[in-house]
Amino acid sequence: GIQVEQSPPDLILQEGANSTLRCNFSDSVNNLQWFHQNPWGQLINLFYIPSGTKQNGRLSATTVATERYSLLYISSSQTTDSGVYFCAVAPYSSASKIIFGSGTRLSIRP
Amino acid sequence: DAGVTQSPTHLIKTRGQHVTLRCSPISGHKSVSWYQQVLGQGPQFIFQYYEKEERGRGNFPDRFSARQFPNYSSELNVNALLLGDSALYLCASSWGPDDTEAFFGQGTRLTVV
Numbered sequence: 001g002i003q004v005e006q007s008p009p010d011l012i013l014q015e016g017a018n019s020t021l022r023c024n025f026s027d028s029v030n031n032l033q034w035f036h037q038n039p040w041g042q043l044i045n046l047f048y049i050p051s052g053t054k055q056n057g058r059l060s061a062t063t064v065a066t067e068r069y070s071l072l073y074i075s076s077s078q079t080t081d082s083g084v085y086f087c088a089v090a091p092y093s094s095a096s097k098i099i100f101g102s103g104t105r106l107s108i109r110p
Numbered sequence: 111d112a113g114v115t116q117s118p119t120h121l122i123k124t125r126g127q128h129v130t131l132r133c134s135p136i137s138g139h140k141s142v143s144w145y146q147q148v149l150g151q152g153p154q155f156i157f158q159y160y161e162k163e164e165r166g167r168g169n170f171p172d173r174f175s176a177r178q179f180p181n182y183s184s185e186l187n188v189n190a191l192l193l194g195d196s197a198l199y200l201c202a203s204s205w206g207p208d209d210t211e212a213f214f215g216q217g218t219r220l221t222v223v
Contacts, residue, residue: 031210031211041200043153043200086153093164096143096208097168098143098145100152101152103152
């Protein structure tokens with residue numbers, strides 16, 4: 001089955017810093033989403049981005065489907081950005097099943 | 111508009127017991143999927159239902175079953191609970207079966223003792 005790898009696994013930054021999170025996937029996908037999981041477990045939708053680039057405030061994402069990767073950019077980090085960021089894909093071979101990466105744990109220090 | 115709602119939010123069960131978890135999708139969404147998330151890992155796909163039919167099943171034992179009702183709400187049932195079933199169970203709602211954005215509920219945290 002498709003493999004989804006996220007890097008780095010952990011990231012510790014000072015408030016105000018910028019960061020780039022990466023998601024690599026091993027096969028063609030129907031769609032790709034980025035989520036932020038808060039300390040209470042809620043998965044918050046950040047981007048639905050099968051291809052191209054999107055921006056929402058301090059966050060932006062780019063997916064290059066032909067090269068099988070996606071990047072999530074966070075600028076001017078705030079302590080509320082802390083948490084786990086997940087990339088999730090729906091493979092062409094089984095589009096009903098969303099496969100999650102293992103996540104990047106981001107800690108923003110004041 | 112209400113998002114995806116799950117009940118209960120927390121649950122403690124004893125090994126060998128049965129549990130039923132419930133999910134109401136976003137109004138207008140016809141697809142519901144279930145995921146299990148154990149501590150330190152990403153969510154793992156269990157089932158997807160669309161228009162009351164099972165569309166996909168993950169690598170989980172037959173102790174796990176689910177169904178979707180005419181109002182598109184869904185139940186996840188787990189029989190003969192094991193300690194290893196302790197996890198956060200997440201429900202996702204989407205408009206269609208494929209190619210559409212999924213939205214998640216707050217989850218049910220199940221502890222098996």
